[in-house]
Amino acid sequence: MKKIFAVLATMLLVTSLFVGNAAAEKVLKVGISKEPANLNPVLIHGVYGESIAGNIFDTLVSFKESAKEAAPLLAKSWTISADGKVYTFKLRNDVKFHNGDAFTSADVKYTLDEIMNEKNASPSAQFFKPIQKIETPDAQTIVITLDAPYAPFLLALGSQTCGILPSRAAAAVGMEKFSRSPIGTGPFKFVEWAPDDKIVLEKNKDYFIAEPKLDKVVFRPIPKPETMAAELLSGGLDLGGELLPQDIDRMKKEGLVVKSVPGLxxxxxxxxxxxxxxxxxxxxxxxxxxxxxxxxxxxxxxxxxxxxxxxxxxxxxxxxxxxxxxxxxxxxxxxxxxxxxxxxxxxxxxxxxxxxxxxxxxxxxxxxxxxxxxxxxxxxxxxxxxxxxxxxxxxxxxxxxxxxxxxxxxxxxxxxxxxxxxxxxxxxxxxxxxxxxxxxxxxxxxxxxxxxxxxxxxxxxxxxxxxxxxxxxxxxxxxxTTNVMSKKVVGFEPSPEKYVHLVTAKRNVDLK
The missing domain is CATH 3.10.105.10 (Dipeptide-binding Protein; Domain 3)
Known part of the structure; x- marks a missing residue:
């Protein structure tokens, strides 16, 4: 009898631990005003796709913390020639894509080539027209030569529409299919896209900046601001934006957190x-x-x-x-x-x-x-x-x-x-x-x-x-740019571009 009680006690303990761990899963529910057409940086047009893709993909340089100054990301350093035409980037050697492929200069070249490929009709192609040639001397070096000085080139490389794709995986399925099954190096991995319902991401435990504190992020397209407000008030969403002014006033009174920054x-x-x-x-x-x-x-x-x-x-x-x-x-x-x-x-x-x-x-x-x-x-x-x-x-x-x-x-x-x-x-x-x-x-x-x-x-x-x-x-x-959020959300700050930056060099959004 004692053995039976001991076994039952062990089972109850294991069950309670399992339930406790499941209950502790941190899932951030984010409302967006429109469902994006795709999540492929080469083909993305519009802030909603860019905002989600910015959590799946990384860029060579980052403007997530300062919109005026480029910071290292996939490129750990770079130099620009005196005539402003030659950009040489030294890449990180400790980064892997979500499918396990190692990130190299070949992936950067592939991404830029696909953006400039007329067949893809990339909305970002015009920002890369000055590129004359792209060279990959080794796996951790990429040299981009422009035909003329181009002042906003780093901004183009740091845009969410220049997230780096895994060359082998993307080439295997093609640009269109990759749009619905994106693979990046970013803090979150793509899991599921239920049209008109939700897009689900899960954390990349091996993210090179830091392990995300959130386990999952669910982006829900909610076109009507009245519905967005109701979901925030009921707890159906943890974070939302693009709300009616009268609803923002009401949510302040209900104890939700409201943060604003001058927008772009x-x-x-x-x-x-x-x-x-x-x-x-x-x-x-x-x-x-x-x-x-x-x-x-x-x-x-x-x-x-x-x-x-x-x-x-x-x-x-x-x-x-x-x-x-x-x-x-x-x-x-x-x-x-x-x-x-x-x-x-x-x-x-x-x-x-x-x-x-x-x-x-x-x-x-x-x-x-x-x-x-x-x-x-x-x-x-x-x-x-x-x-x-x-x-x-x-x-x-x-x-x-x-x-x-x-x-x-x-x-x-x-x-x-x-x-x-x-x-x-x-x-x-x-x-x-x-x-x-x-x-x-x-x-x-x-x-x-x-x-x-x-x-x-x-x-x-x-x-x-x-x-x-x-x-x-x-x-x-x-x-x-005004975001309304639950008091449970920790560390989130609005972006002037309306992006949802969850993990950067200076922040790691959490739920308490």
Missing amino acids: TSRYLGFNAKRKPFSDLRFRKAVYHAVPFDQAIPGIFREAGDRAYSWIPVGVLGDDVDYMKSRTLPFDMAKAKALFDELKKDGVMPEKFEFTIYSPQDPQRKKIATVVSTQLRQFGITVKVETPEWATLFPMLKQGQCDMYAMGWGSVPDPDRWTYKIFIPDSNMNFSQYDEPIVTEALKQGRSASDPVKRSEYYKTAMRKALVEDFIHIPVAFLN
């Missing part, structure tokens, strides 16, 4: 430069005059954003905010009517004009489009607001099929990343189909200039032409 995210209105009457400067100026942006923006964004006057955020090289603000068109119904009447008289716009403004499904951009629609109705113009799924809207925007649209942008604090892809004619992110030689040349010069003063002037030239002479876009707002 914008909202803007764009016009199609290839279709009438949107291609006519008078129409664009008339819309600008017709909308009371000074009154509308605080109503839409409250404390979550401030009016924008340029594409380049305040504090970033070339921001030019005073000049741009002084050239902003005021709300003036009489001027708007005069311009619309002139367009009708000249046969550019029909008497009963109807068109559609497109926007993603988030409430802020939909409200921007709705304000424009409401205002233009007073001039006899019928404007529909449509908010298709992103998978439908993005191809339409890329192909120049949207006459007018309310969109957004987010990037790192370098003017090239805020302007080049948006305004260069051959970019698939130039949704307006805008083609202005003065702007194109200034942006190309801004890429190669090493002197910050000269660089700044190039970007001022480009933005003054595009935004306060041609009015091809109407800047609306720069947003703050």
